[in-house]
Amino acid sequence: MSLFCRHSRFVADCPICSKGTVLDPARSTRRRPPRSGAHGKRASARAEKPVFSGPNATSPAYEDAEGGRYVVRMERVPGGVRLAEWSLAAQGQAGSQPRRRAPVLPPSDLVELVKDGEAVLSTADGEALEAALRTQPTCQTEGRDPGDTGPAVSRGRSGDFKDELRVEPLEDGNVRVGRWVLRPAQGWQLQEASPMLPAKRYAEALGAAVRLGVLPTSS
Known part of the structure; x- marks a missing residue:
């Protein structure tokens, strides 16, 4: 050209x-x-795309400070157990979805949820959690206000990575089951997500919670 x-x-x-x-x-x-x-x-x-939800046990419905309604599910998932809040759909909205935060519920409801969860977990996992609920409280915690105690903890570690599964008493009388991670130069941070861990970790945290008086003993 x-x-x-x-x-x-x-x-x-x-x-x-x-x-x-x-x-x-x-x-x-x-x-x-x-x-x-x-x-x-x-x-x-x-x-x-559907959200994965395995066999599960479900708590009663609750309402948070913002008016959102939810339930807590104990689910059998690949590799262990997930304890998660699931939103309840309002009229005209889409179906239930998992909420990105550590689940919060009354102590007695957590105990009942774990007992119901035995039916949907593997035999070994269900028995481990049920046995944890039968832990005897220490003499110092009998009759004590759960809010006076610290969190019940199950500690984990992989190399330099540390985490804790905590059952914590809250000021409103509820308990929060959350995973905390130790980050360099930042300290311990709560993960705003549903904890998903092996049943052994839940058993350790639940047993410690009963021992400290954070949770009632299961009969």
Whole structure:
């Protein structure tokens, strides 16, 4: 292609001769329209992807400070047990979804949930949790207000990585079951997610909670 057009201009500078060619400045601003419905179908597929929920035991419904309603489920999942809050859908909204925070519920309800969970967990896991609830409280904690004690803890470690599963008494009388992680230069931090750990870790934390008086002893 010649640099000059029949109008004695650079082809790139001539609005007539450059029109429709790669030199047309308007060509670079046009975009191929997206294929109809392609993006919408992918987005819809993502939105409809089901959230995994294994065999589970479920607590009564609760309401948080913001008015959101939820239940707590003890679920059998690959590799162990998950204790998670699940939102209850309001009228006209989508179905139940897991909430990204450590579950909170009354101490007596946690005990009943663990007892109900024995039916959905493996035999060994269910028996380990049930045995933890039969731990005898220490003499110093009998008749003591659970809020006067610290958290019941199950400690874990992998190399330099440390974590704790804690059953903690809260000021409102509920307990929180949360996983805490020790981060360099930041200290211990609560993970705003559902703890998912081997049943052994839950048994250790629950047994410590009964021993400290954070949870009532199971009969």
